[in-house]
Amino acid sequence: MKAVIHRRNGGPEVLELVDRDLPSPGPGEVRVRVAVSGVNPTDVQARSGVARAGNFPEITPHHDGAGTVDAVGAGVDPGRVGRRVWLFMAAAGRPTGTAAEFTVVPAERAVPLPDGAGLDVGAALGVPALTAHRALTVAEDGPRRLRPGALRDRVVLAAGGAGAVGHAVIQLARWAGATVISTVSGPEKARLAGAAGAHHVVNYREGDPAGAIRDIAPDGVDVITEVALGANLELDLAVLRPRGTISTYANDGGRPVDLDVRRNMVLNARLQFLVLYTAGPRVLAAAVEDVTAAVADGALPVGEEHGLPLSRFPLDRTADAHRAVEGGAVGKILIDVTA
Template identity: 65%
Template sequence: MRAIVYDRPGAPDVLRLTDRPVPEPGDGEVRVRLALAGVNPTDWKSRSKAQPGPEGQVPGQDGAGTVEAVGAGVDPARVGERVWVWEAAYGRPHGTAAECTVVPTAQAVRLPDAAPFDLGAALGIPFLTAHRCLTVAETGPDRLVPGALAGRAVLVQGGAGAVGNAAIQLARWAGATVITTVSSPEKAALATAAGAHHVVDYRHQDVVAEVRRIAPDGVDAVVEVAAAANAAATAQVLAPFGAVAIYADDGGPEVTVPVRPQMVLNARWQFVLVYTVPPRAKELAVEAVAAAVADGAVRVGEEAGLPLHVFPLDRAAAAHQAVQDGVVGKVLVDVTA
């Protein structure tokens, strides 16, 4: 099979197209014939720093395709099932930047016939991260369903990013009032398309004043991409028992929080890395995202606030570079091209 592999850490040019044996599924595993693979920031960060195993590493956590073989203990009826794949390359050599990948059966989730493969390949890491961010508040739900966030206000910092887009769509599906921040009119249009009720341009508006105008009692959850830059403002807009879920360090590697005011609120500042999320929380996230897809509540494309940038497999290095450069939207690799 054709696959992208790297055998040493480095820049995108360490990625090479090669031919590898088709992997066989082991006990409890399925082999997926991929149509599209998603590219996430953790893909290029791992490629830049992590030493791959002796066989080299096929990158790519997310993807979508069709189950074509199953291992022992897996229902043979899964063969032919359309699926979305998550965390394929975490601790495993077979990522999704290849014609086939092998994953535990729970990591290949049924994709409804009405859902296109580009949606399936865009789910994985961004949507599971967003679900975790929206469910860490002490007084909030541990799983999203319609109505789970009714009566609650959510602030999504950076609503034009992939996780921000996922958080807007999931929070809207769960019934929250969704506020998001952006840095330009173009990104405001994307956040609005994703479903945000209120959009604040932080370059031209006072975020604290605007959020407090919309949610006078404060917001119950903050999905935070740049905690170091936003902490002072975020601390002023939290509701009692509110939670700040920090899933990235775009604003810098260290954050300063005003301790006493957050003590008074009994606020929670929670760090989120989807790969090491507690297993039960991850199970609930997968179930919720699958349910949202089945409901038709999540979408991709510019009309959904998430422009798609699709590269053929032999240009996987360019796909990595696009994500590394901060392209707005979702980068996918067409494994079949």
């Protein structure tokens, strides 16, 4: 089979297309013929060495993807063979990600893809959708699970709604019944956030964004999902309601966070940091179940018309796909692994 690997950390040039033997699934594992592999910033960070990727002689990158179960190991229902699946955290603690024609993963990381959902949808779930679910379910006064109506009468602010996680936040929050506001940096990203389903879009670079958000939510925002905490904390605190939650999954731009302790105390604010690797198995299992239900309801479509443009690369141009992510490409980067 064809696979992309890297034997050391570094720039995209460390990625190689190689021939490898077909892997065999062990007990509790499945082998998946990968159709589409999704690329996330965390995959780029693991390759570069910013994030730990594990101590393996060689690594096939990428956590997310979609394809068809091709074989199962001992203890796994053989009826799963031939089923379409979406993959998550394929390369977490393992050297076998989705940038290959076949990959082997624990059976629970290959999730049945609902009928009617395309493989592109499946490959775009994983890190973005599970992160969005976690960000929406950590509030003190909020639900731990998502379903239609779970966020009724709540206001969610999705910072960076044109990004992959922000896009998933908008879609999941709207599916769960929230009023969704998104902040963006310009008109093109505003168009994408609106296409994703945001009820209100605010350009944080113009006018009085805090005032605009307060006009929509006079009592304040219940949950803010934050991609650039250092840059946006002042705005977040200006619009957060008492006992509200800021769920932060990144700090784009790297600006240091200057925390006004008393101001946060007065608000009884909850500042929740999150990353999937240490979220725990119960949290991940609940997120997988809820995200799959949302997909079955048609709530997580992808593509330009749904606010998430897709950029595609063949497997032998995986390095170019990584360069696109590093360059800040808007939307989702996909690798077409098999025709």
